[in-house]
Amino acid sequence: MQTLSNRRGLGFWLQLGFTLLVCALLTVPMVMSMLAGLTANYFVGLKSGLTLRWVEEVLRVYSGTILLSLQIAFACLACTLVLGVPTAYALARRPGRIARLVEELLMMPVAIPGLATALALIVTYGGVGDLRSSWLFILIGHVLFTLPFMVRAVLAVMGSIDLTTLEEGAASLGAGFLRRFATVVLPNCRSGILAGSLMVLTLSVGEFNLTWLLHTPLTKTLPVGLADSYASLRIEIGSAYTLVFFLMIVPSLILLQGLSKRGRPSV
Amino acid sequence: MPDSFHLDAVPIRLERCGKTFAGSARALEPLDLTIRGGETIVFLGPSGCGKTTTLRIIAGLESPDPGGRVLFGEEDVTALPIERRNVGMVFQSYALFPNMTVAENVAYGLKVRKLPRPERARRVEEMLDLMHLGEFAGRRIDQLSGGQRQRVALARALVVRPRVLLLDEPLTALDAKLRDSLRLEIDRLLRGLGITAVYVTHDQGEAMALGDRIVVMAKGRVAQIGTPREIYYQPADGFVADFIGTMNRLGGTVRGGMLNIGTASLPWSGADGAVELLVRPEDLALASEDDGHLGGSVAAAVFLGDRTRLVVEPTDGPALTVDTLGRSELGRGDRVWLRVDPARVLAVP
The missing domain is CATH 2.40.50.140 (Nucleic acid-binding proteins)
Structure with missing residues (x-):
């Protein structure tokens, strides 16, 4: 190791430089935005001093949107787990033309612009009871949009293990279907389920296209509120809002990453 | 080997068991066969000869074409899925559960059968000792060698005291030397347990060493049934003669x-x-x-x-x-x- 690290050539430094450059490209705007949310007066710059005033303002005005976003995200996660894991299982156990077709159909809401999907939802279900004014309407849109990500993530893991034989092994020991599913299928797909959950949560919290059409003034989610504040309020408030968004999403991402690492076999 | 390991010797009868898979030729011509209680029978043949299909019909992983029947002793098990046949099965790929330790794998069938915890622990320990796996009880499956995995698979299948033991090319994934020693171990185990065993292989050496009788199969048909000596010295036809040893x-x-x-x-x-x-x-x-x-x-x-x-x-x-x-x-x-x-x-x- 010693000799290797002593002989770092030009290639190493070029690669390091490039990597750092890409990282900077991605993180600098975020840091700038977060800083803007903490600056007393953005047009004056940092020398106007740092303040939590804007963050407080955001929490006062928009805390409802934050809670609603979390509520929808976790409800969406629950729905995609209940729908997506069995769907992936069915697709994995019965591969064939129909399975591929179903997979393609599931991807449709991702391929079609969110606005179009939302419009279709409104045209079709907008008149059903109180659905149009309920947060459940947004939930439906989010489930449509995120379900394929859950299915894909779980399916990828199911394809990499010999699920059929594992299940036959469990069956030969007397386990019926439900027991096999709970004790063999689910635990061995854990990494895929966690990866899918991660995707679903982040996608749902950040979803704007669909939500923008589906929301009502009483069912505003965080990204919709963000757009509002950018459009109509001081840039500091919009930036503080972004900061709140980060504070909310980053810990849950780290938590889920940690969980999925623990689920992986220690090789 | 302790007495508690001696298992019932249940005969198996196959009556007109054929198998046709959708969209392909017939995998197994209708087959009549009686496997005596306590006998080790080996299905031997090249790949695609129908030997694995026969094993899976006995196991309950495939059902025979209409008209076929599978009997364990006097009981007609044709309609029962594998989980209700009380068979022990060892798979070519072992099919051990990667999410469980060695002991948990072995305990799985006992848990399914709702054995009380102390009884379960005792039988798992006994079985692990019998298979020389005691020190590996807490290991994960991915920390075991191929031979150890195969022994765990055997332990897991036997600990539930199955009526029949089914082995699907259990040694194919191992290297030659290990194969020989495990083959001896399996032979000793089957004799000691007195269990009816069905063993599928394409390796004639394994078949000769383990089988009380060998069923040589080709293209979905039985080419010959007989003891290893009969098969070797009185092959029924040119195919059997060529497949077994050098002729x-x-x-x-x-x-x-x-x-x-x-x-x-x-x-x-x-x-x-x-x-x-x-x-x-x-x-x-x-x-x-x-x-x-x-x-x-x-x-x-x-x-x-x-x-x-x-x-x-x-x-x-x-x-x-x-x-x-x-x-x-x-x-x-x-x-x-x-x-x-x-x-x-x-x-x-």
């Missing part, structure tokens, strides 16, 4: 109660006409020119330690494989004479 083919003619091969005429009972003779390499003996039947020259000599295998090219006809003593000094190009013992020759009309 020489010799052309000869029968005329008036005498068989003419090479330069010799031997007493022979059989109708007149051309015959094809099958001879094992160890049944062809080297002889002097005076009492030899066939002359030829050595095309190759392979020293195998305990014996030397010669390939002899006779004056006419296809090359013959001859086993001779390991200390033989014969080499390529040497002229030899071979003797044929008519009692050890099989004629295929």
Whole structure:
């Protein structure tokens, strides 16, 4: 190791430089935005001093949107787990033309612009009871949009293990279907389920296209509120809002990453 | 082996069990077979011969075509799925659960059967000791070698005291040396347990060593059923003869109660006409020119330690494989004479 690290050539430094450059490209705007949310007066710059005033303002005005976003995200996660894991299982156990077709159909809401999907939802279900004014309407849109990500993530893991034989092994020991599913299928797909959950949560919290059409003034989610504040309020408030968004999403991402690492076999 | 490990010897009967998979040729022609209680029967054949399909029908992983029946003792189990047949199964890929430790894998079937915890722990421990796995109880499956995994698979299948033990090419994934030692271990285990066992393999050595009887299969049909000796010395046809061990083919003619091969005429009972003779390499003996039947020259000599295998090219006809003593000094190009013992020759009309 010693000799290797002593002989770092030009290639190493070029690669390091490039990597750092890409990282900077991605993180600098975020840091700038977060800083803007903490600056007393953005047009004056940092020398106007740092303040939590804007963050407080955001929490006062928009805390409802934050809670609603979390509520929808976790409800969406629950729905995609209940729908997506069995769907992936069915697709994995019965591969064939129909399975591929179903997979393609599931991807449709991702391929079609969110606005179009939302419009279709409104045209079709907008008149059903109180659905149009309920947060459940947004939930439906989010489930449509995120379900394929859950299915894909779980399916990828199911394809990499010999699920059929594992299940036959469990069956030969007397386990019926439900027991096999709970004790063999689910635990061995854990990494895929966690990866899918991660995707679903982040996608749902950040979803704007669909939500923008589906929301009502009483069912505003965080990204919709963000757009509002950018459009109509001081840039500091919009930036503080972004900061709140980060504070909310980053810990849950780290938590889920940690969980999925623990689920992986220690090789 | 403790008495508690002795298992019931349940006979298995297959009646008209055929299998046709959708959109393909028939995988298994209707098969009638009785496997005696406590017997180890080996299904042997090349891939695609129907041996695994037969095993899966016995296991309950496939159902036979309509009209077929599977009986365990007096009980008709045809309609029961595998989880209700109380069989033990060992898979080629082991099918061990990666999310569980060795002990948890072995305990799985007992848990399903709702055994109380202390009883469960006792039986798992007993079984792990029997399979020399005691020290690995807490290991994860990915921390075990191939041979250890195979032993865990056996332990897991046997701990539930199944009516029948089914083994699907259990040694194929292992290297040769390990295969030999595990084969001995499995043999000892099956004899000791007294369980009815069905073993599927494409390896004739395994079949000969383990089987009380061997069912040789080809293209979805049974080619021959018999003890290893019967299969080896009295193959039913050319396919079985070629598949098991090495077999020489010799052309000869029968005329008036005498068989003419090479330069010799031997007493022979059989109708007149051309015959094809099958001879094992160890049944062809080297002889002097005076009492030899066939002359030829050595095309190759392979020293195998305990014996030397010669390939002899006779004056006419296809090359013959001859086993001779390991200390033989014969080499390529040497002229030899071979003797044929008519009692050890099989004629295929």
